[in-house]
Amino acid sequence: MVGAGRDGESTGGQARPGDDELRRVVDLTMRVWYALTPEQARSTYATLLRAPTDVIASDPYLLNAYLLSGHLAEHPATEPDQHALVEMSAQMTGLMGETLKRAGTADEIxxxxxxxxIGCRVQGDLDASERAGDAIQQRLDELARQGRMVSPRSSSRPGMLTMQRxxxxxxxxxxxxxxxxxxxxxxxMGEPPYRHFAGANAAANxxxxxxLEGHVELARMWLGRLEAFSDRSSWYSYLTYLGEYVARAMLATDRLDRPTAEAALEMAGPQSAQAELWPFIAVARxxxxxxxxxxxxxxxxxxxxxxxxxxxxxxxxxxxxILLRAYLNTLVAQGECATAVRLAEKAGDPPRTLVPVARACLRTGRYExxxxxxxxxxxxxDQAVxxxxxxxxxxxxxxxxxxxxEEAAQVFAVFHRTDDEFTAAMRARIGPQDLADLTSLIDGVDPASPGPVRDGPDAVAASLTTAEMHVLNLLADxxxxxxxxxxxFTSPNTVKTHVSAIYRKLGVTKRADALWKAEQLGLL
Structure with missing residues (x-):
């Protein structure tokens, strides 16, 4: 632990802080949390530098105060992403683990x-972070069963562990x-100005x-809740509200509102920022x-x-x-469609890649x-809305x-029912002539109307016999x-009879059309 005295000794001949002085340090940092000012941090850090290392390391409250005050004293508002504080957590993961074993109260835990x-995540081990979070929550649950834990809202760090998980x-x-x-x-979440940080961070995320998933009304609800918080210029504000800035940038881009998007991206910072949410900044930009x-x-x-x-x-x-998706989007936009399809296949075609791959097929004439x-x-x-x-x-x-x-009109009519200002960017990715042609197909049609009644997949499936469904799936292979x-285990003539019946019931005359129609109806 840099700066603090050796085990059992004070630093530089200065008097070791007494118990009352250390208690005042703990009381301050526990009360104000991230609202610790740089001046308070320098005073706190100076006190802790006179304390022996083993005293700080053995006390979760002092260790927390040492990390926070030391960071603010040495990095006063010079790095919005607070990378030094995050890195310090990573470097001290071992010490945190040992101190955690000795922790007895809910606040300490x-x-x-x-x-x-945080340390596990920064070290790149997300699975270890998940396991640790689950285990720590189990300890808290056990304290609650024993009647030794106050409610999460009345703790000194309300919502903190849950937000980190x-x-x-x-x-x-x-x-x-x-x-x-x-x-x-x-x-x-607790009440501002000292106990809301984790809850506000969670709301922003x-x-x-x-x-990202396309739930616009839900996003608006969370953004509305964030309007209650005005602490946007403090040292901790960037990381606390970063998710909000990304959300606002993406919503503005969806509706092609460039000034609002650029203003939000300015708040979100550069995609090189050493923040854990950097992938989301990169995707938004x-x-x-x-x-x-x-x-x-x-x-x-x-x-x-x-x-x-x-x-x-x-x-x-x-x-x-999400980063692979963004990469594929750029490839398709540049006409590198074959590369995009190949990379998606190599990745196992995860749902997040389906849109750029479908757009690649569209651009290269592979309409089916x-x-x-x-x-x-x-x-x-699994697909985002x-x-x-x-x-x-x-x-x-x-x-x-x-x-x-006719089928294009049916599908576009469904899209049109959910068309709003937030689909502007989607529409801009389609050729203007295609969009005009599709619009003309549904002009005069009530967007709320379900369209003409016709046999749906359930009706067609019910009309196909078990043998015909079996033949249809073998043809699809x-x-x-x-x-x-x-x-x-039947004759070719019998199969031909089944095929003729399938074509008739699907209203087609060729195998390719039969398979196309069956797939559209969800029969395969």
Whole structure:
């Protein structure tokens, strides 16, 4: 521990601080938390420098005060991302773990446990951070069962551990779990000006995740809650409210509001910032550059962000593949469609990559593939709502270009029902002529109308016999009539009879059309 005295000794011949002096230090740092001013930090740090190392290391409260005051004393508002404080947590992970073992109160466990989670994340071990968070929460739950824990709202760090667990889940790409933890942390939040930090941070992150997944009204709710907090110029504000700035930038880009997007991105800072949420900054900036600027520049900026953080884009799984998605978006925008498709396949075609791959197929004239991928994503529970919207738009264009105007109109009508100011960027990614043609197909149609009644997938599926469904799936595997007969233990003539019945019920005359129609209806 740099600066503090050796075990059992004070530093530089100065008098060792007494118990009352140390207690005042603890009382101050526990009361004001992140609202510790630089002046208070310098005074606190000077006191702790006179204390023996073993005294500080053995006391969670003093160790917390040492870390916080030391950082502020040596880095007074010079680095908004507070990278030195985060790095210090990483360097002291071992000490945090040992101190945590001796911690007996809920406050001690939350303080040391939160620092341990941060340290594990900075060291690149998200799984260790998750395991530590779960184990620490179990300790707190056990204290509660024993009646030894006050409610989370009345603790000295309300919501802190829960918020840190949510941040770990965010970086792992487990956004559903992250949202649950963010909501819990916000519910545990204390009152400003000293006890709201974790809850406000959680609300900012919840807003960011809501926008990323396309839940605009949910994002607005969280952003509305954040309007209650005015502490935006203090040393801790950048990390506390970073998620909010990213959320506002992405919403503004969605509606093609360039001035608002640029103002929010200015608040979010550069994508080289050494903040744990840097991937989200990079994605927000990349999306804005693709919407308002140059795809080549967007590509270079994204590569620069990855370089600054020693991160590979081509096989990135970080934060639920959001960086890989951004990379594929830049490739498709530059016409490197084959490369984008290849990288997505190499990654196992995660749901986050479906939109750029479908757009790549659309750009290269593979309209059936584009429509098929779009249907796959629209029906997937793992697909973000914003992506489902865009996939409907992509599918409608693919159907239009394939000469299936009636089906294109049906799909575009569904998109049109959810069309609002936040789909402006999606529409801008479609050719103006395609958009005009699609709009003309539904002109005069009530957007709320479900359209003409026609046989849906359930009706068609019910009309197909078990044998016909079996033959249909074998045909989809690419088998010939003879191979289908062999696999079905029947004659080729019987298979031909089934095929004729399938064509009739699907209203087609060719195998390709039958498979296309069956896939659109969800029969395969």
């Amino acid at each position: 939350v303080m040391m446990g939160s620092a341990l989670l 949510g941040l770990t889940a965010t970086l792992q790409g487990d956004f559903g779990r992250a949202m649950r933890l963010c909501s819990s942390a916000y519910g545990q 919840a807003a960011m995740l809501s926008v 990349n999306t804005a550059e693709l919407a308002f600027g140059d795809p080549v520049l967007a590509h270079e900026q994204l590569r620069a962000a990855a370089f600054a953080h020693n991160h590979r884009l081509s096989d990135s799984t970080y934060c639920g593949h 593939d584009a429509s098929r991928l779009a249907v796959q994503g629209i029906r997937s529970d 914003r992506d489902i919207r865009e996939l409907r738009l992509i599918r409608s264009v693919a159907l239009l270009r394939a000469g299936r105007s 690419g088998r010939t009539i003879a191979q289908v007969a062999e696999a079905s």
